[in-house]
Structure formats: C-alpha cells, structure tokens
Amino acid sequence: MTRNPPTSPDLPCTLRFFLFILTFVLNTARRSNGTVNRPFLKVFDSKASPSNKRDVKTTDVMVDPSRNLWFRLFVPTTTTTTKLPVIIYFHGGGFVFFSANSTLFEGICRRLALKLPAIVISVNYRLAPEYRYPSAFEDGFDVLKFVDTENFEGFPSIADLGRCFLAGDSAGGNIAHHVAVMAGEHEFLKMKVIGIIGIQPFFGGEERTESETKLKNTLILSLEITDWYWKAFLPVGEDRDHPLVNVFGPRSDAVLGINFPASIVFVAGFDPLKDWQKRYCEGLKKAGKEVYMVEYPNAFHGFYCFPQLKEWSLLVEEVKDFIEKQSAAQ
Ligand SMILES: *[C@@H]1O[C@H](CO)[C@@H](O)[C@H](O)[C@H]1NC(C)=O
Numbered sequence: 001m002t003r004n005p006p007t008s009p010d011l012p013c014t015l016r017f018f019l020f021i022l023t024f025v026l027n028t029a030r031r032s033n034g035t036v037n038r039p040f041l042k043v044f045d046s047k048a049s050p051s052n053k054r055d056v057k058t059t060d061v062m063v064d065p066s067r068n069l070w071f072r073l074f075v076p077t078t079t080t081t082t083k084l085p086v087i088i089y090f091h092g093g094g095f096v097f098f099s100a101n102s103t104l105f106e107g108i109c110r111r112l113a114l115k116l117p118a119i120v121i122s123v124n125y126r127l128a129p130e131y132r133y134p135s136a137f138e139d140g141f142d143v144l145k146f147v148d149t150e151n152f153e154g155f156p157s158i159a160d161l162g163r164c165f166l167a168g169d170s171a172g173g174n175i176a177h178h179v180a181v182m183a184g185e186h187e188f189l190k191m192k193v194i195g196i197i198g199i200q201p202f203f204g205g206e207e208r209t210e211s212e213t214k215l216k217n218t219l220i221l222s223l224e225i226t227d228w229y230w231k232a233f234l235p236v237g238e239d240r241d242h243p244l245v246n247v248f249g250p251r252s253d254a255v256l257g258i259n260f261p262a263s264i265v266f267v268a269g270f271d272p273l274k275d276w277q278k279r280y281c282e283g284l285k286k287a288g289k290e291v292y293m294v295e296y297p298n299a300f301h302g303f304y305c306f307p308q309l310k311e312w313s314l315l316v317e318e319v320k321d322f323i324e325k326q327s328a329a330q
Pocket of ligand 1: 050
C-alpha cells in the first residue's frame with residue numbers, strides 16, 4: 001500500500017480552528033461577482049490604535065489624505081542611541097483585505113520592530129478591487145519618496161535611511177518586489193534600499209504548478225482563492241501571465257536594474273505558492289542578483305502570523321542575519 005504525502009501540516013487544534021474561522025470569514029467576504037463585502041469583514045478585522053505599549057511606540061502618519069494614504073510607524077523604545085535600519089512593510093491579504101492597523105499585521109510589525117530591532121513603517125496602501133494595479137505599487141513608492149524627503153514629526157533620529165529594507169508577506173511580498181524595481185530607477189536624497197525581505201510572496205502565472213495542484217484545497221489559500229485575488233487586482237481582462245504576477249514569465253522583460261537589491265525569500269512546505277516562489281528565486285539568480293531562499297517544511301501559508309510557532313523565531317533570526325550582512329556590505 002502506498003500512502004500519499006500529507007497535504008496539511010501537523011498543527012495544534014486551537015490553531016487549526018483559528019485558521020478554519022479565518023478562511024471562512026475571508027471566503028464569505030468575497031462575493032462571486034468579484035466585489036468585497038466590506039461591512040461584513042469589518043466585524044472580524046479588528047484594529048489596533050496607535051499606542052506606546054510593550055516597548056514599541058506607534059504613530060500614524062498621513063501622506064496623502066485625498067487617497068487616505070498613511071503609514072503606521074513602529075519605533076522600539078528599548079534602544080535610544082544605536083542607529084537602526086528602516087523596514088518599509090507591506091501587509092498581506094491578497095491585495096484585497098486588511099490594513100496597516102489590522103491587529104494581525106500590527107502585531108507582526110511590532111514584533112519585528114522589537115526583536116530585530118528596527119524602525120518599521122507599515123504602508124496602508126489602497127485595496128483591490130476598488131483600486132486595482134498599479135494603485136498599491138504607486139502608494140508604496142510614494143511612501144518611500146515621502147520618508148526620503150519630508151522631515152515628518154515623530155521620525156526618530158536613530159533611523160538610518162542608508163539601510164532601508166522593503167518587506168512584505170504574501171501580496172505584500174509582491175508589492176515589495178515591484179516597489180523595489182521602481183525605487184531602483186529613482187534618485188533618492190538619503191534613502192538607500194539595500195534588501196528585500198519576501199515572506200511567502202504572492203506570485204503566479206497561467207500555468208498550474210505541481211504545488212498548486214497538490215495543495216489546491218489548503219486552508220487560507222486554495223486555487224480558487226488565488227485566482228479570485230489576481231482577478232480582483234489585475235486590470236480588467238488581463239491574465240495571470242501579466243508581469244506583475246508572473247515576474248519572470250513569458251511576457252516579462254526580466255531586466256532588473258543595477259540598483260535592484262539582495263533578497264531573502266521565505267518558503268513553506270505546505271504553501272501552494274511555493275513553486276512560484278522558488279521560480280522567483282531562480283529568476284533573481286539568473287538575473288545576477290543575490291538571493292537567499294529559506295524553506296520551512298512544516299509551515300503553511302500565513303505561518304508568520306503566529307509567534308507561538310518555532311518558525312517565527314527562526315524567521316526573525318534569519319532576517320537579523322540578512323540585515324547585518326547587507327549592512328556590512330555597504
Ligand atoms: C484604522 O484605519 C482606518 C483608516 O484607514 C481608520 O478609519 C480607523 O479609525 C483606524 N482604526 C484604528 C483603531 O486606528
């Protein structure tokens with residue numbers, strides 16, 4: 001008798017239950033006509049106010065009120081003299097869900113700010129399908145320009161803009177990549193982007209990969225869900241070989257400028273997207289870029305939301321090393 005390999009990780013049942021509920025909520029909020037039931041989602045997407053607790057001070061900074069573009073600034077209060085790197089963070093949620101003040105993502109940024117330590121800037125970019133491509137990329141890039149040129153109130157003097165990293169999970173990892181491409185073609189005054197931290201970045205294409213087929217019904221992500229997200233974010237009528245999705249695919253020119261920085265990419269064994277993420281790393285390598293891939297065999301899509309998992313602590317250590325390495329190379 002042959003046994004099929006497992007298609008889901010071994011998880012504590014409270015965590016499994018939480019994932020089940022989260023999947024149910026996100027699925028119910030997605031309407032079959034391609035729109036989102038925002039009032040329904042609001043009930044479950046709890047928000048955190050800016051605060052000064054647990055050794056991290058947070059403030060919200062407005063960039064452009066006409067499109068409600070703002071970011072949440074996380075400053076660890078445990079160190080006051082050492083210069084800290086700056087991480088510009090893009091939250092996940094399929095380009096469609098959550099915001100910079102969602103409790104789930106504010107927790108991730110708070111923990112990163114404290115543990116690395118680093119100054120974290122979490123971008124509240126506009127969401128699809130109300131705002132499709134390229135709104136999120138433009139919002140991200142405009143925040144970089146704002147941080148570079150405006151001496152805004154509350155920006156700590158210990159922030160080292162010469163050591164800037166773009167980070168994101170899932171759809172946020174896709175945004176980090178594309179914003180890095182835009183940043184590489186721009187002359188900043190002080191800012192220097194020296195690394196990309198891609199946590200299970202969301203890439204894809206028309207082709208179905210082996211991991212997508214094998215893991216097509218996992219919690220949080222299924223093929224039906226990823227297809228829906230792309231449809232919500234892509235320009236109307238476009239397919240998944242658009243270069244925003246299939247970065248090194250048949251329609252991409254795959255030319256990355258000399259200023260495109262080094263990357264670290266986190267991949268999980270039970271993530272249906274893992275084959276696309278591996279191809280992304282191969283594409284970066286072929287383009288002559290420095291890239292480190294870290295794989296956690298027992299992790300699933302979204303593992304980084306759960307600090308109780310050992311992979312979370314491992315990730316923090318890897319990111320720390322990556323930041324040190326790229327900083328030393330300056
Ligand atoms: C979260 O952000 C939205 C604006 O994007 C705002 O309306 C809401 O008041 C914020 N909530 C908290 C608790 O900060």
